[in-house]
Amino acid sequence: MTTARFRLVVTGVLAVLLVAAPLWGQVRQEIRIPEILGYKTLKCDFHMHTVFSDGQVWPTVRVDEAWREGLDVISITDHIEYQPHKDDVPTNHNRPYEIALPRAKARGILLVRGAEITRETPPGHFNAIFLDDVTPLDTKDLLDCMAAAAKQGAFIFWNHPGWKPDKKGWFDTHTTLYEKKYMRGIEMVNGKSYYPDAHKWAIEKDLVFIGNSDIHGPSMIQRTTKNEHRTMTLVFAKRKSLAAVKEAVFAGRTVAWYQNQLIGPAEYLEAIFEAAVSLTDIQYGPENTIRFRLTNSSDLDLELARTGKVGPRTLALPAGASALVSIKVDDLEAPVELEYTVENFLSGLGRGVPVSLSFAGQMTIELDAEI
Ligand SMILES: [Zn+2]
Numbered sequence: 001m002t003t004a005r006f007r008l009v010v011t012g013v014l015a016v017l018l019v020a021a022p023l024w025g026q027v028r029q030e031i032r033i034p035e036i037l038g039y040k041t042l043k044c045d046f047h048m049h050t051v052f053s054d055g056q057v058w059p060t061v062r063v064d065e066a067w068r069e070g071l072d073v074i075s076i077t078d079h080i081e082y083q084p085h086k087d088d089v090p091t092n093h094n095r096p097y098e099i100a101l102p103r104a105k106a107r108g109i110l111l112v113r114g115a116e117i118t119r120e121t122p123p124g125h126f127n128a129i130f131l132d133d134v135t136p137l138d139t140k141d142l143l144d145c146m147a148a149a150a151k152q153g154a155f156i157f158w159n160h161p162g163w164k165p166d167k168k169g170w171f172d173t174h175t176t177l178y179e180k181k182y183m184r185g186i187e188m189v190n191g192k193s194y195y196p197d198a199h200k201w202a203i204e205k206d207l208v209f210i211g212n213s214d215i216h217g218p219s220m221i222q223r224t225t226k227n228e229h230r231t232m233t234l235v236f237a238k239r240k241s242l243a244a245v246k247e248a249v250f251a252g253r254t255v256a257w258y259q260n261q262l263i264g265p266a267e268y269l270e271a272i273f274e275a276a277v278s279l280t281d282i283q284y285g286p287e288n289t290i291r292f293r294l295t296n297s298s299d300l301d302l303e304l305a306r307t308g309k310v311g312p313r314t315l316a317l318p319a320g321a322s323a324l325v326s327i328k329v330d331d332l333e334a335p336v337e338l339e340y341t342v343e344n345f346l347s348g349l350g351r352g353v354p355v356s357l358s359f360a361g362q363m364t365i366e367l368d369a370e371i
């Protein structure tokens with residue numbers, strides 16, 4: 001090859017690479033978590049920051065990251081009272097939403113207008129989402145701010161309740177916000193932190209279970225997997241629309257996905273298990289042995305511990321995998337019921353969710369001699 005031709009080839013390859021490079025970042029990783037109880041399972045993150053408060057990225061970047069990571073709904077929630085970049089980025093509480101909106105529409109991401117109400121701890125920080133206008137929330141008095149958010153029909157939740165361990169706890173202000181029905185939800189998971197107290201309060205006080213990333217820097221997740229995913233809230237909505245997400249959140253149809261755990265009300269965890277797991281290929285063998293296949297079609301690992309009498313003591317059903325199970329029964333013709341706890345689906349503090357798998361016994365065909 002002549003030097004000139006070689007140069008031409010190299011230039012051509014480089015040109016292809018340069019054209020192709022931006023496309024590599026445009027792949028969306030779908031997250032397989034089944035639809036349940038007739039609802040769509042939407043993957044949501046209701047807490048993140050941009051340069052309009054103490055984040056490090058431009059609002060459109062949050063949309064691109066969310067799309068790439070398989071999210072359906074996000075809310076950019078910059079601090080109202082804290083803007084360390086304000087010498088360079090002027091205070092305008094609605095701008096992050098306005099800037100991100102065209103990109104969100106182009107990507108098919110639902111963008112919820114939100115903001116973080118940022119007060120000393122206690123009482124700490126709160127997110128108000130489903131706002132029409134953030135500006136009226138910029139008030140001195142916390143109750144005025146909450147009233148302004150409530151007037152717009154916002155959903156308000158308490159952020160990272162255990163963030164400052166020396167000042168954590170439920171204080172009188174929280175009681176006031178709770179009794180006035182301003183505070184409806186609580187982040188029992190924020191980024192890599194899980195707050196057992198918040199989990200306990202959610203159950204005791206019927207607060208909505210919320211889990212978010214609270215991401216400030218650029219997202220480093222290139223590919224969402226069961227081991228590397230953003231902390232998020234699964235919302236079970238009637239359809240994929242802002243109104244439906246809002247209805248579902250107010251109704252408490254949510255579960256937090258954090259590391260390898262789902263945290264939320266038992267009915268939703270149980271429904272996810274039932275929709276994700278199928279039992280097939282039942283074979284009735286000799287010596288009262290039954291073999292069958294369990295398949296987990298979700299992106300969630302399932303760690304099962306037996307609570308009943310039948311089946312292996314523990315069962316690991318990794319994301320997207322099948323397991324062959326062999327059991328011994330007293331009577332092949334009797335219905336089989338396997339009772340387990342999904343240990344990484346928390347319906348209470350340290351308490352997995354009970355599930356059961358059942359199938360009919362072996363059919364025996366009795367021939368009538370007279371026919
Ligand atoms: Zn905060």
Ligand SMILES: [Zn+2]
Nearest residue numbers: 047049116214
């Ligand atoms: Zn925050």
